Amino acid sequence: MTDLNIHFSREEFAHRQYQVRESLEAQSLDGALLFKIEDMYWLTGYDSDGFSIFGCMFIGTGGQLIHLARPADLGNAAYSSICEDVRIAPDSEKTSRAGQIKEMLTSSGMQGKKVGIQVDTMGLTPRLFLQIQEELGDWCDLIVIPDFIRELRLVKSPQELSYMRKAGEIMDITLNKAIEATFAGAFEGDIYASFYDSLFQLDADLPAHIPPLGSGKSALNLRYTTGRKHVLENDQVTLELGVAYRHYHAACMCVVLTGPKINERHLKMHETSVIALDAVQSILRPGTTVGEIYDTYKGTLENNDEKDAVLTVCGYTMGAAWPPTWMEQPMIYEGNTLVLEENMSFFTHMILNDRGNGLSMAVAEQAIITNGAPEIITHVPREPIIKH
Numbered sequence: 001m002t003d004l005n006i007h008f009s010r011e012e013f014a015h016r017q018y019q020v021r022e023s024l025e026a027q028s029l030d031g032a033l034l035f036k037i038e039d040m041y042w043l044t045g046y047d048s049d050g051f052s053i054f055g056c057m058f059i060g061t062g063g064q065l066i067h068l069a070r071p072a073d074l075g076n077a078a079y080s081s082i083c084e085d086v087r088i089a090p091d092s093e094k095t096s097r098a099g100q101i102k103e104m105l106t107s108s109g110m111q112g113k114k115v116g117i118q119v120d121t122m123g124l125t126p127r128l129f130l131q132i133q134e135e136l137g138d139w140c141d142l143i144v145i146p147d148f149i150r151e152l153r154l155v156k157s158p159q160e161l162s163y164m165r166k167a168g169e170i171m172d173i174t175l176n177k178a179i180e181a182t183f184a185g186a187f188e189g190d191i192y193a194s195f196y197d198s199l200f201q202l203d204a205d206l207p208a209h210i211p212p213l214g215s216g217k218s219a220l221n222l223r224y225t226t227g228r229k230h231v232l233e234n235d236q237v238t239l240e241l242g243v244a245y246r247h248y249h250a251a252c253m254c255v256v257l258t259g260p261k262i263n264e265r266h267l268k269m270h271e272t273s274v275i276a277l278d279a280v281q282s283i284l285r286p287g288t289t290v291g292e293i294y295d296t297y298k299g300t301l302e303n304n305d306e307k308d309a310v311l312t313v314c315g316y317t318m319g320a321a322w323p324p325t326w327m328e329q330p331m332i333y334e335g336n337t338l339v340l341e342e343n344m345s346f347f348t349h350m351i352l353n354d355r356g357n358g359l360s361m362a363v364a365e366q367a368i369i370t371n372g373a374p375e376i377i378t379h380v381p382r383e384p385i386i387k388h
Contacts (some may be wrong), residue, residue: 005079006045007246008159013082016043016152021061023148024116031060031108032116032145033101033132035123037322039149040067041247044083048076049322051123054089054097056104064108068100097128098135105140116145122324150329153319156343160248161368164318164345167204167250168366168377171243174198175252175380178213182237183387184258188215189228195241205244207251208326212240219255219360220353234261238360240349247320251347252378253364259388269306269352269361270384276300276350277363280314284346284367284374290336297350298334306352315348318366344369345377 006013020043024032034040037051044065048055050073058066067077067086077086089100105115115136119129136142156164174195181194192213199206210224215231219238231237235258242251257266279300280293297314301307315332330338332348340346349364363382367374 006082008045010082012157012159013044017059017065019152020059020149024061027145028114029116029143030113031058031064031110032118033058034118036118036121037123038320041320042153044081046077046083047080048073050076055123056101058104058108060108066104068104096131098131101132102135110140112140114141114143116143119144120147154317154344155341156319156345161343163246163248164250164368165377167243167245167248170199170202170204170245171241171250171252171378173202174243175241178239178241179256179385182231182256184231184233184235186231187228188213199243205247207242207244207249208321208323211242212238214238217358220355231258233258236360238362242326249318249321249326250366250378251318251326252366252380253349253362254380254385255361256385256387259386262386263359265354265357265359266361267384269354269359272301272304272306273350273352273361273363274382275304277348277365280348281367281374284340284369286340286342286369286371288340290330290332290338291334293332294334294336309352309354311351314350315346318345318347340369342369342371
């Protein structure tokens with residue numbers, strides 16, 4: 001098997017698998033069924049969006065590592081994964097996914113053993129989970145496991161950080177292209193086109209969800225909505241953009257204002273957003289809790305008369321992600337006790353929506369946690385972006 005299409009060394013994959021098996025043993029488990037594509041990629045390099053239909057991996061403490069994949073995903077497995085034991089899960093009325101999983105576990109000697117199952121993932125539907133429970137019954141001890149592999153992935157390796165920095169470099173370039181394409185009279189579709197054109201030319205991956213981009217009323221939408229329109233004079237255009245490199249994400253967010261008239265309220269909202277982002281970034285250091293980041297964000301907005309704009313989340317961690325979202329836990333919300341460590345990465349967004357007046361403003365950047373000041377890997381202007 002060639003390593004041509006693998007983006008990490010075999011030694012790094014082996015260390016990750018060792019960490020997972022060590023954790024399984026600590027939980028008194030003999031193995032685990034995995035359905036989260038981000039974890040499969042981290043463990044083996046497996047690169048496919050086929051998880052949206054079906055895909056499963058088994059990792060055992062005895063050294064077992066098995067892909068269970070539909071025939072349509074066999075090419076992706078051979079192209080991208082170091083896992084050499086790939087089982088075919090055909091689509092047929094004559095067999096069930098739960099039965100195919102039991103057959104895989106049987107060959108791994110799991111009858112009567114403690115088998116973990118990963119449920120905090122979009123790769124496992126509630127229906128399939130219930131079918132697996134029914135199929136395995138008393139055949140083995142099926143145990144729902146915590147999302148511990150995601151926790152292992154929080155602290156990034158040097159290679160992962162290099163991909164995130166590359167994503168950040170590309171993000172800065174594509175943001176500038178999108179800003180250049182934003183002006184009164186521009187079609188929102190053309191702004192999107194400038195972003196995606198630059199993204200592909202720079203060897204980036206599509207982001208895991210469609211970046212929200214909107215003008216006028218839709219500038220307040222924090223999720224993608226269908227229907228393009230033209231930017232008007234005296235308008236607002238929200239750009240929440242993200243790119244990925246080898247699936248590792250970097251994002252940013254800002255609002256472009258068109259003239260000739262600029263609302264003073266917009267300028268005050270921008271000033272507060274910048275103050276809040278600077279305050280949050282100043283405490284992105286090892287030892288700070290995620291909850292303390294949120295408290296800083298909330299307190300800054302309240303101290304600048306923006307209490308009504310406070311959201312319940314002001315960011316989240318970033319890493320390798322697949323659709324439908326680039327957002328990963330932990331999110332930055334009140335009371336979150338997770339402690340920052342060196343080589344984690346967080347996207348922090350200072351979003352102010354004045355729904356009463358229909359105004360939106362935001363600044364957001366991504367950072368890598370270091371042993372000192374954070375390394376900012378995406379950058380937005382600190383001055384208001386005004387296009388006359």
